[in-house]
Structure formats: structure tokens, C-alpha cells
Amino acid sequence: MTMEPLRVLVVDDHEEFRQGIEALLSASPAIEVVGHAADGAAAVTLALDLQPDVVLMDLHMPRLNGVEATARIVSSSPHIGVLVLTMMEDEDSVFAAVRAGARGYLLKGARRSEVVRAIGAVGAGEVIFGPGIAERVMTYFRSVRSRPAADVFPELTDRERVILGLIAEGKENAEIARQLSLSVKTVRNHASNIFAKLQVAHRAQAIVLAREAGLG
Template sequence: MESLRVLVVDDHEEFRHSLESLLGAMDGVEVVGRAGDGRRAAEMALSLQPDVVVMDLHMPELNGVEATARIVASSPHISVLVLTMMEDDDSVFAAVRAGARGYLLKGAKRQEIRRAIEAVGAGEVIFGPGIAERVTSYFRHVRSRPTAPAFPELTDREREILGKIAEGKDNSEISRELQLSVKTVRNHASNIFAKLQVAHRAQAIVLAREAGMESPST
């Protein structure tokens, strides 16, 4: 079995080194890189293509939520595990909406961290003690709300394309699946971003996932 390749992201150098040492001592885990800010983390994730990114949230340059969104948007197969001191609901749910597959608090035991890395590396979702109950309760409440079409300002075709974007597909993949030209897809995407008032693809993905939006073809 190949080792899980892990990118460690934290702006506190001492904690980052400690975490690297902890992970390096685990069988089946290989630390392939480290970053001290969110912008660098997104760049390194794109170039290194690790299996798992262990991500702090409070960081310079780019916070962990936005860095997570960028990583998931560009490489949806990379799993992000948040490891942070921040346990407020806004931070937890923002990370989940951005695409994080796991959320642990700093101070988690070695066994918890290992189990979480293995779980998200296998495509599962995992939350630390206390976090899981709040997330489950939140999304149970969301599901109980009356349903309505997401983003009524979009046309049916635009909603279909937004669904594909939320799946992490690029314009070329969308054009092939929907049998449209790349230029047509690009124009639709520009219209979508303008209507949703977002600056880039990652923000559109976060909004679509928050709305529980899926492509009509799935």
C-alpha cells in the first residue's frame, strides 16, 4: 500500500515542525511539503498534488477557508483536513462549505489525527468530538427547510453548468459532457459569476455547494 502524501499548512513554525515530526513518525504517511500561508498552500497543492492537505484556518495572505476552496476547485481529488484552534460554528461551517472533508481541533490525540488523515485520504468525511454533532444538527435543520430552486436568477442551462462547476469540472470537460463549444461554456460561466456577484470560480463553487446544488444530470 502506498503512503498517503500529506501537505502541512500552518503559519506557526513551531507547531508546523511538531506536526511534521508527528506525521513523519506514522507508518503509511509521507510529508511532501509544508506552507506557512494560504496562498502558498494553494500553489503547492496544485504543484505537488498531495493526497491530503492538513490545513490551519487562521493564516496570513489567504485564510484557510479560501485556500481550501481554491484547492478543492482546482484539484477536487485532494482531501483537506482542517486542524485548527477555531471551534466556532461560523468557522466549522465555512470550512465544510469550502470543501473540507475533516475538521479537528488542535490538541487532538495522535490516534485521532492519524485516523482522520486515513479517513479523508480514503474519501470519507470525519469530524472531531463535539464538532460532528453540531454539523449533523446543522445539516439536518437545512434539509428540513422547504426546498426551492437554487439561484432563480439563473437560466436552466446556467444552473446545469453551475452544477458541473460545483463538481470541480473545467470548461473543457463541461463542453464535452454538454456538447457545447468551450467558448459557449466560458460565456455561460461569465454570466453565472456576474449574476452571483462572485469574483472567481472558487467562490461560485462555495455558493453552489452551500445551496446543495447538483448537476441535473447526476
């Protein structure tokens, strides 16, 4: 059975770079470029109108920056995967993008194969970081000092706090279910409640919050 190509919206204010990316992506049979935008406000409008599978998002843009645009897109259409492609590699930018709902973060200069693979991963609901970014993320988490989880997440029940800690360790629902002798459905329901209470769109955001709080 032939898979439908992933529908991608390209967002970047540098026209020459944007055109290059569009040409690069259009060469892949697994990707269909459905539109482009040169600023964050236009990106939000187009994303809500076109409903692409993935938005390839720059961060530094006029009118509305990429972080705010990501937050608005994910808030209105949480099924759309946002993959950041930017020159900004500082920790503040990375975590601001993830908190906003981005599922991936690559640096400009990434190889074509990396970009295509990342789009495929984000389109499949996965979370992906470029090699340099992944190391920064791990370094950041290692440097975070533990704080009492109950003080940080008072809105969670004890059971939810335990499950959040296991999610922060990178465990999937099935593994958590086995460890806690629960059904996968029960774990999934707890996870949904956790995400709602923490006001996050997906697992990656919850992991960032949990690890910053010293869980995992």
C-alpha cells in the same frame, strides 16, 4: 501488497506547532510528509505543484486564509483531500470550510491517533469530523428550519431533488438505487449532475447545502 503512504502537505503559520505535527506524522509508516507551508497562498502553490493526497490545513493564516486556500485547491485539484486542523470551533468556520471543499475538520489538541486516522479517512475519500465538531454539526442541522426545496434548488429536476434529499439523509448510491428502482449508474449520473448544478466538489458539500435547505 504494501500500500503506498499517503502524501501529506502540512499548512500552519505557527512554526513550532507545524514542526510538531510534521514529526508526529512522520512517525507513522502510513504517511509521508511531502512539504509544508506557512500561509494560504504558499499552500495553494505547493498543493498544485506537489499534488499531495491530503492537505492538513489551518484556517487562520496570513496572506490567504485557510477557507479561501481550501476553495482554490479543491477547485483546481478536486482529488486532493483537505483536512482542517484548527483552533476555530465556531459553526461559521466549520461550515465555511465544508462549503469550500474540506472533507474533514479537527480541533488542535486532537490525539495523534485521531489525526492519523482522519488523514487516512480523508485520503480514502471519506468525510470526517472530530467528536466535538460532529456534535456541533448535528445540533446545527437540527436547528435549521425547513424551507420549500423547489424554491431553494430551482435548477434541479424533480428526480434530482428527490435524490438530493436521500443523499442528505446519508444514503449511499446503492441504497438510493434500490429505493427508487434505478440502476446504481443512473443514480451516480444524477448525483454528478446535482453536484455540478449546485457547484459543489463532493458529497459532503451537497449534504450541507441540502440540510440547510431543510432536506434530509
